[in-house]
Amino acid sequence: MRGWLYDRLVAGMTTDWYREVLVRLPDGARLLDVGIGTGAALARCADVVRAKRLDVVGLDIDADYLERCRTEMANADLTAQVVPVLSSVYDHEGGPYDAAYFSASLMLLPDPVAAIAHVAAQLTPEGRVFATQTFHHRRSALLERAKPLVRHFTTIEFGRVTYEDDFRRAFADAGVELMELTTMSGTRRSSYRLAVARVGDHGDGRGCSAA
Numbered sequence: 001m002r003g004w005l006y007d008r009l010v011a012g013m014t015t016d017w018y019r020e021v022l023v024r025l026p027d028g029a030r031l032l033d034v035g036i037g038t039g040a041a042l043a044r045c046a047d048v049v050r051a052k053r054l055d056v057v058g059l060d061i062d063a064d065y066l067e068r069c070r071t072e073m074a075n076a077d078l079t080a081q082v083v084p085v086l087s088s089v090y091d092h093e094g095g096p097y098d099a100a101y102f103s104a105s106l107m108l109l110p111d112p113v114a115a116i117a118h119v120a121a122q123l124t125p126e127g128r129v130f131a132t133q134t135f136h137h138r139r140s141a142l143l144e145r146a147k148p149l150v151r152h153f154t155t156i157e158f159g160r161v162t163y164e165d166d167f168r169r170a171f172a173d174a175g176v177e178l179m180e181l182t183t184m185s186g187t188r189r190s191s192y193r194l195a196v197a198r199v200g201d202h203g204d205g206r207g208c209s210a211a
């Protein structure tokens with residue numbers, strides 16, 4: 001039931017986000033999907049995953065979602081390409097990855113800065129960090145209080161209300177350069193955006209600090 005509700009409320013929206021990111025990846029890319037959830041959004045993009053021969057590790061801390069994710073991957077014939085892993089992003093050690101992707105998952109984490117830095121350290125020098133999520137344009141104390149409460153009605157964690165300056169600061173504090181913040185769609189009050197960031201390299205293993 002939780003997984004069913006999740007697919008109705010989340011994957012309907014995030015499938016287009018996944019597609020936007022997946023089509024940007026190079027053929028044969030190794031992708032770390034942070035917070036893969038039930039995998040429904042990824043499974044709906046199976047055509048791209050197959051065409052690009054992507055190799056995906058999908059992390060999540062929710063065992064129920066991951067069980068559903070394994071079924072989704074089997075139904076989409078993606079078991080050879082997508083490996084769901086029960087792990088928090090902070091504990092995961094793997095890679096090197098060509099990309100890490102946070103779809104509606106970055107700003108619900110307790111420490112987004114640490115999460116960005118942790119995955120960035122597992123990327124190739126040319127690797128990219130992608131994030132897609134909702135941004136709110138005007139600060140609203142009411143919305144900031146209300147959004148976390150949605151979890152009590154839906155069982156789904158939607159995280160905190162995110163504003164552009166907070167989001168940019170998270171990447172800057174992680175020492176990862178935010179190269180692009182594109183609006184995919186939006187209204188006067190909010191927008192769905194795609195962020196692309198790079199780690200860079202100084203030739204001594206250190207990432208470059210954000211501009």
Ligand SMILES: C[S@@+](CC[C@H](N)C(=O)[O-])C[C@H]1O[C@@H](n2cnc3c(N)ncnc32)[C@H](O)[C@@H]1O
Binds near residue numbers: 087089158
């Ligand atoms: C709103 S859902 C997004 C799911 C999927 N990425 C999508 O866009 O359809 C956020 C997911 O992040 C997962 N999550 C939360 N904390 C996490 C952590 N520390 N490590 C990995 N995943 C986490 C949640 O369990 C949930 O499945």
